[in-house]
Every structure is written in C-alpha cells, then in structure tokens.
Amino acid sequence: MSRITSVFIDSFGGRNVLGVADAFGQSFLYYSNRNPATGQWQRKVTFVKRVTSFGVPVLIGDGYYLD
Structure with a gap:
C-alpha cells in the first residue's frame, strides 16, 4: 500500500471510501x-458520490465536523 493510499484510508477511520462509492x-x-x-479529535460526517465526468470516473465528497 502506498503512503498516499494509507493516508487516504486512515483519514476515513479505516474505511475504504472508493469501495463504498x-x-x-x-x-x-x-x-x-x-x-x-482546533487540533482536537472530533466526529465528522462526509458525503461521497461516484460520478463520471467527460468519460472519467470521479469521486466527489464533502464533510463537516459535528461537534
């Protein structure tokens, strides 16, 4: 697993965001x-959606902190 991949997966609590999409x-x-x-650990919700733009699959997402 590349560093970029591990950072990406770790940032979503170990969830495979691409797999979900x-x-x-x-x-x-x-x-x-x-x-x-704040530098504090907080709960976060993120919405991700898989779309195709000009024939290329793209993952779009946005999130916010609940606390």
Missing part, C-alpha cells in the same frame, strides 16, 4: 478525525 454509488460516512482548526 463503487458498491453504493454514494454514501454518508461517519468517523472521528483531527479538526485542523
């Missing part, structure tokens, strides 16, 4: 992450 097309993910504004 492939299986369901879109999903909400709930996990804990370090908030860069």
Whole structure:
C-alpha cells in the first residue's frame, strides 16, 4: 500500500471510501478525525458520490465536523 493510499484510508477511520462509492454509488460516512482548526479529535460526517465526468470516473465528497 502506498503512503498516499494509507493516508487516504486512515483519514476515513479505516474505511475504504472508493469501495463504498463503487458498491453504493454514494454514501454518508461517519468517523472521528483531527479538526485542523482546533487540533482536537472530533466526529465528522462526509458525503461521497461516484460520478463520471467527460468519460472519467470521479469521486466527489464533502464533510463537516459535528461537534
């Protein structure tokens, strides 16, 4: 596993975001992450969606801290 891949997976609480997007097309993910504004671990929700743009598969996502 490359460093980029491991950082990407670790940042979503060990969830395979690409696998979720492939299986369901879109999903909400709930996990804990370090908030860069506060430096504290906080709960976070992220929405991811797999789309195709100009024939290229793209993963789009956005998230926010619940606390």
